[in-house]
Amino acid sequence: MEKLTLHENSASGNCYKIRLTAAHLGLPLNRREYDTMKGETRTPHFLANVNANGRIPVLQIGDRFLPESNAACFFLADGTTLVPADRFERADMLRWMFFEQYSHEPNIATTRFWVAFVGVERLSELQKAQLPGKREAGNAALALMDRHLEKSGFFVGETLTLADIALYAYTHVAPEGGFELAPYPHVAAWLDRVAAMPGHIRIVD
Amino acid sequence: MEKLTLHENSASGNCYKIRLTAAHLGLPLNRREYDTMKGETRTPHFLANVNANGRIPVLQIGDRFLPESNAACFFLADGTTLVPADRFERADMLRWMFFEQYSHEPNIATTRFWVAFVGVERLSELQKAQLPGKREAGNAALALMDRHLEKSGFFVGETLTLADIALYAYTHVAPEGGFELAPYPHVAAWLDRVAAMPGHIRIVD
Numbered sequence: 001m002e003k004l005t006l007h008e009n010s011a012s013g014n015c016y017k018i019r020l021t022a023a024h025l026g027l028p029l030n031r032r033e034y035d036t037m038k039g040e041t042r043t044p045h046f047l048a049n050v051n052a053n054g055r056i057p058v059l060q061i062g063d064r065f066l067p068e069s070n071a072a073c074f075f076l077a078d079g080t081t082l083v084p085a086d087r088f089e090r091a092d093m094l095r096w097m098f099f100e101q102y103s104h105e106p107n108i109a110t111t112r113f114w115v116a117f118v119g120v121e122r123l124s125e126l127q128k129a130q131l132p133g134k135r136e137a138g139n140a141a142l143a144l145m146d147r148h149l150e151k152s153g154f155f156v157g158e159t160l161t162l163a164d165i166a167l168y169a170y171t172h173v174a175p176e177g178g179f180e181l182a183p184y185p186h187v188a189a190w191l192d193r194v195a196a197m198p199g200h201i202r203i204v205d
Numbered sequence: 206m207e208k209l210t211l212h213e214n215s216a217s218g219n220c221y222k223i224r225l226t227a228a229h230l231g232l233p234l235n236r237r238e239y240d241t242m243k244g245e246t247r248t249p250h251f252l253a254n255v256n257a258n259g260r261i262p263v264l265q266i267g268d269r270f271l272p273e274s275n276a277a278c279f280f281l282a283d284g285t286t287l288v289p290a291d292r293f294e295r296a297d298m299l300r301w302m303f304f305e306q307y308s309h310e311p312n313i314a315t316t317r318f319w320v321a322f323v324g325v326e327r328l329s330e331l332q333k334a335q336l337p338g339k340r341e342a343g344n345a346a347l348a349l350m351d352r353h354l355e356k357s358g359f360f361v362g363e364t365l366t367l368a369d370i371a372l373y374a375y376t377h378v379a380p381e382g383g384f385e386l387a388p389y390p391h392v393a394a395w396l397d398r399v400a401a402m403p404g405h406i407r408i409v410d
Binding site for chain 2: 052067070095097098103106
């Protein structure tokens, strides 16, 4: 494979997903750190050369750039056991990855970022007003995951796929945003199961 | 293929994506309509049997249920020309589909729903306060698309893929939410290009 460089912020769960996928696959990944709080992903150079959307992570493959964390994971894992060979299961894996970006990340990851990185006292009035709704929607996402994991060891079938990696990233740090995991015992057991897999790495080295 | 049933609301762009994908592939699709404004996707029966997340669309394949619009499109189109055979292009298609669900739909589709279906006067104070931010982020998504389409006939390479179908669904009805497309001439030309493809169907029959 061509040289892989991850343009990232190491505290971001979205960036961690890509490192975790690469670790499971034994793929070496060069890392380039950006301080998003200082606007380093909004500079003219970044917008023109890395991602016009001004966001990290971006996976660089040779001289091509691939934004969107879950798309980058798919690129790395395409054709491996982290992507199911069965057509329905492959789509079902993507179902959980789209759920993660639509129903999970904007609530659980954003709350963590606002609470643990920005600080509640520094939020705008509009952000503060959105917090209760995000907390409720984040708990709804965790409850849905818990019901699913009651019947299944992993999100798709009984082996680790990108669905688990995508959902693990922000679920395991959800308490940093004030989410309690005790009401979701199947989620807690699944977190332990994912962390015990050979090849697993932590979000912080 | 097993019998396909789309659990949907026909005005929803997310549901339209799946119908449009099926039309391009010549796949027959049974349709079951739900009135989301009357809570028909939050009934105990729907939550227990169709989607625990209380959302449409859900694609039913035989007796299996697949939520998330873009995952359902992927299931239908997997192995066809709507999904690029090249590994990077396949991931790049998913990149635009994740962009659609994260940066486009929550702004452009939600604004359309609030303005054209719920009505501004019926919005909560919190929803009203979010509208300017959603309008700004929606325009940023359209501007990003416009810059990309300046250099490319379709989102991935020079043929129609699921990335175009996913982004077409809510872009072509964005004016219903008050978004002007005139500032985005490359988007407007691409909308015409997609609508002129053989096999295209409109959102309303």
